[in-house]
Amino acid sequence: MRLLLARRVLCGVVLAFGVVACAPVVPAQHNGQHDGEQTDQGVGHAGSLPHLRAEVIRVLPHDRSSFTQGLEIAGGTLYEGTGMKGESLLRATDLATGELRREVELPDDLFGEGITVTGDRIWQLTWQEGVALERDRESLAELRRVEYPGEGWGLCSDGARLVMSDGSDRLTFRDPVTFEPTGSVDVRAAGAPVEELNELECVGGQVWANIWGSEEIVRIDPATGQVTAVVDASGLLSPEQRPGTDVLNGIAAVPGTDEFLLTGKYWPALFRVRFVPA
Template sequence: MPAQHDGQGDREQTDQGVGHAGSLPHLRIEVINVLPHDRSSFTQGLEIAGGTLYEGTGLRGSSLLRAADPASGAGRHEVRLPAEFFGEGITVTGDRIWQLTWQEGVAFERDRASLRELRRVEYPGEGWGLCFDGRRLVMSDGSDRLTFRDPVTFAPLGEVEVTREGSSVDELNELECAGGQVWANVWGSDEIVRIDPTNGQVTAVVDAEGLLPPEQRAGADVLNGIAAVPGTDEFLITGKNWPSMFRVRFVPA
């Protein structure tokens, strides 16, 4: 999704603030390590698989898919999307990678080893975030809904409305499937929500406010990018045009 505007993030944090009372578990971020991140990357998707960090970026004319070292962030190789496409979320399915586009209604299927384009599949509406739960693709489109898709054909298999204590959660963005749950950045805010995909209910809220130090805020855009570290309870998280990635745990607030 494009850059934050009109103070929307501040409004969302006021209206749906992490500190509000309620039965919903609230989590905070415990930083384990700080890693470098390419500040030119308008991050849209982040995933670790097979010892490689994959990152998809946006903006027309500069969207790309990059394979990098997850420990250092150093790029190994990358491919650029045609200039007319605004890249969005990505996910790995076996030896393939799917990459969404924002308003072009096209998903790119790529060879995971080379990142070479294999085919394009069309879909209606917008593309924001994408993850793979082992059986199905889970896709967001900026609304309060997650769409399930076949990982081979990309055909829709159903959808679920996401709610937080009875209220709809709009602007679901980057997704990560981990532990049977879906973790989602909420665009324009410093929140990450954990979603039960069986019923769409938010089961926890992570407060990531203040993660990026004030001295690094200049030129940085919104929090976006979450990747589970395989074999651990840890995640890599970053944001659009952030100079750092953070290896973190989500712990009780």
């Protein structure tokens, strides 16, 4: 069974430029992968899990034409992978200045998904095409393609292995060189499956995962698959920013800090946040 999200709105989130009032979700409508509709999927108030909220530290601009699928920071560069056939790309941006360093488009028949940096390489998933693209980190050029079964959603690296989601309640571990599977773990909260695991971020021995269709992010112990905390990331967008946007998706740890960058599909802003007790 799926866990149901009791939709909550976090009022009075303090941004760098003021206070954002509560607003209902107004999802955009698109024809594509897990897009367009805000659902009731999520963890909500499962058991006695620690509940956190996203405290906004700074608001940064974001290309609102980006259907964000993967977000990661490495070496002072913000890497972003986007989706939709005919629109998917991978870009590298200077984290400090926002200057675009490099950008490459995917072939029109590929729907881009999660990304991760590992050494001098970048892996980029595709949704239903069953291939992962290995890229040169500096040039972003495609080096090879590796096939995998099922769908590709989120991807991150813990330094020793890759962690991949496919929209189910399972995380699959993969070799960072061969992309071959090396194991898996089922994700549970209060004994129930947590499905729709989407964009991933590996940091501090934990895996953070966006729950597609919700405004929640969960922290997962990859050794056991147990959810160890739930983040309420609702209320980030103002009512003026909401029209034309899609779901929350995109989480990148800021190296050397306890902060993260959050964004969503077609969002006009990146939010630099810290997760604090709710």
